[in-house]
Amino acid sequence: MRMILLGPPGVGKGTQARFLMEKLGALQLSTGDLLRAAVRDGTELGKRAKGYMDQGELVPDDVILGLIRETLVELGDKPVIFDGFPRTVPQAEGLDRLLAELGGGVDRVLELTVDDEEVVRRLSARRCCPKDGAVYNLLYNPPRADSVCDRCGGPLIQRDDDKPEVIRHRLAVYHQQTEPLSDYYRGAGLLVRVNGDGTVDEVRRRVEDALA
Ligand code: AMP
Numbered sequence: 001m002r003m004i005l006l007g008p009p010g011v012g013k014g015t016q017a018r019f020l021m022e023k024l025g026a027l028q029l030s031t032g033d034l035l036r037a038a039v040r041d042g043t044e045l046g047k048r049a050k051g052y053m054d055q056g057e058l059v060p061d062d063v064i065l066g067l068i069r070e071t072l073v074e075l076g077d078k079p080v081i082f083d084g085f086p087r088t089v090p091q092a093e094g095l096d097r098l099l100a101e102l103g104g105g106v107d108r109v110l111e112l113t114v115d116d117e118e119v120v121r122r123l124s125a126r127r128c129c130p131k132d133g134a135v136y137n138l139l140y141n142p143p144r145a146d147s148v149c150d151r152c153g154g155p156l157i158q159r160d161d162d163k164p165e166v167i168r169h170r171l172a173v174y175h176q177q178t179e180p181l182s183d184y185y186r187g188a189g190l191l192v193r194v195n196g197d198g199t200v201d202e203v204r205r206r207v208e209d210a211l212a
Contacts (some may be wrong), residue, residue, distance in 0.1 A: 001026060001079040002104065004086070006181055007112035008174045009167070010123040011196040012203055014135065016112065017083045019204050025077035029071060031064055031087075031134070040130070056161050056169040058087055058177060065094040072102060087178045092185075109185040110207065112196035116171050123167045127156040140200065 001024060005013040013136060017028045038046035045067065049059045068085060086092040099105045114122075125138040129149035136156060137145045141150060147156050161170065185191040192204045 001078070001084070001108075002099065002106050003081045004106055004109045005040040005084075005112065006109055006178070006185070007196060008114065008116075008119050008178075009056045009170050010119040010126070011114045012200065013111040013112060015200055016110075016203060016207055017081050020081055020207070022172060023208075024079055024081070026081045027075065028081050028083055029060075029068075029085070030083040030084075031067065034067060034071070035059060054160050054166075054167040056173060058173060059191045061088055061090045061094065064091060066093065067097070069098055071145075072098065086181060089180055089184060092181055097112070104186055106185075106188075106190060108192065108211070109181075110211070111140070111185075111191060112203070112207075113193060114196040118197065119171060120167050123162045124164055126162050127158055129154055130157055137208045 003024075003026070005019070005020075006018055007013055009115060014028075016031060017030070020164070023030050035049045036045070039050050039053070040046070045063065048063060050111065052059045062089075064085065072080070082095075086095050096105065122137065122139065125140075125142070127136045127138065127147070129136075129155040130133070132149065132152050134149050134151050136150075143156060149156055160166065182191065182193075192210045192211050194203070196203055
């Protein structure tokens with residue numbers, strides 16, 4: 001089983017992916033998380049990716065496809081939920097080729113939708129723990145103590161690319177480069193669309209109904 005979560009930054013892909021992981025017994029494969037780990041570890045990949053990420057630009061397709069190939073070969077035929085990948089038509093085509101090689105294909109694509117103003121509102125309020133990866137939102141899911149991680153007690157930060165001017169650029173990139181994937185997967189008969197407005201639980205119920 002291989003599922004793709006599509007949708008703008010901040011729509012809740014990561015949050016819903018975590019519910020789906022439990023439900024489907026799948027692994028979440030977030031290219032954003034893999035890249036941030038590479039930047040933190042100072043690897044060659046991280047050095048190549050950092051400048052693009054800080055500016056809200058996409059990391060080049062060949063870099064991303066190399067990373068995905070490596071990860072999928074490692075995972076074998078374990079069920080996977082792709083979160084934040086593919087982000088361009090060449091990435092989607094590359095994934096199709098890779099899966100044809102490894103056996104199987106994409107089974108389902110879930111697109112979460114929300115309007116741009118809501119994205120800016122949500123992402124401006126997002127805070128992360130750089131140590132254990134926990135994600136909070138000052139509007140919907142605040143930490144118990146101000147600016148401190150509930151799990152490890154470390155200080156929370158705002159991602160550089162969650163600053164309002166970078167968010168707007170990421171949205172423009174999304175509309176231009178990622179939105180065409182909606183048609184790509186609709187054409188393949190794989191697309192299911194779900195409204196991403198509302199609380200985490202409301203969206204989770206909609207997702208479950210749509211996939212039932
Ligand atoms: P995310 O956490 O998914 O919002 O990703 C954060 C940043 O990582 C993006 O703004 C891009 O710079 C980069 N990134 C993540 N996934 C991809 C991808 N599939 N293709 C290109 N760049 C990506």
